[in-house]
Amino acid sequence: MDQRQALAAFGALSQETRLHIIRMLVVSGPDGMAAGSIAEKAEVSPSNVSFHLKELERSGLIAQQRESRSIIYTANYEALGGLIRFLMEDCCGGNAEICAPAAAVAACCAPATKEELQ
Amino acid sequence: MDQRQALAAFGALSQETRLHIIRMLVVSGPDGMAAGSIAEKAEVSPSNVSFHLKELERSGLIAQQRESRSIIYTANYEALGGLIRFLMEDCCGGNAEICAPAAAVAACCAPATKEELQ
DNA sequence: TCAACGATTCAAGGATTATTGAAATATGGA
DNA sequence: TCCATATTTCAATAATCCTTGAATCGTTGA
DSSP states (O other): OOHHHHHHHHHHHTSHHHHHHHHHHHHHGGGOEEHHHHHHHHTOOHHHHHHHHHHHHHTTSEEEEEETTEEEEEEOHHHHHHHHHHIIIIITTTOHHHHHHHHHHHHHHOGGGGGGGO | OOHHHHHHHHHHHTSHHHHHHHHHHHHHGGGOEEHHHHHHHHTOOHHHHHHHHHHHHHTTSEEEEEETTEEEEEEOHHHHHHHHHHIIIIITTTOHHHHHHHHHHHHHHOGGGGGGGO
């Protein structure tokens, strides 16, 4: 993830509706959610959700694929991981004082990485 | 860090000049930088840097303190760590697939946390 | 083919954010 | 006190972003 992408991603996440959408899509996993379901759960109009989904897609944080009449949106896990990484490495310069609390979180939410630490 | 703060922080980081400023302040550490030096290094006008510094302060990512004629700005490490944490926990739901790469980064940039893993 | 469904696009308006230069404020030294 | 320095504030403008509702597009089933 380069700076251009990071700027776009930060902009995408700086809006309440979009942050809400991202959360829902992360939870729904690879199955994703149809635009209509997203609109319903987020309690916004179809055209409004479409606007925000386009914005999120432009930033690379989500992807879409048509399935029959519906358009299914899924979170881009790689991009989200890349953004966290950007924030730690590029933005915060890998500063231990900043990254330490984050590392603690990472340790408990991603046990698979314990092996990577050896 | 609650959602309100996170939204403000993402907004603050979504602007090129402000991202640049945060990077410089993280590097300069507790000593911080005077507004004038920031303006000079970032190559923006005094009034423009003042606008962006106010925005960054409003988001809680930096703090200011007057020192004689200068006003010194410093990065708020706690807030930056909190933002990374928010991104991992609240936004990405602690999803292992997303947090794993970040954990790897954390492991190498913040060796002090290895103890916390035991 | 036609109607219905799921979704996007478009245009208009309002709201927020960014930039600029001039004026104002605060501090310290002559 | 007066001047220079460091910075902010203000007003005006430009640019971007958000919301809304109507119109449009693609897909499916009757």
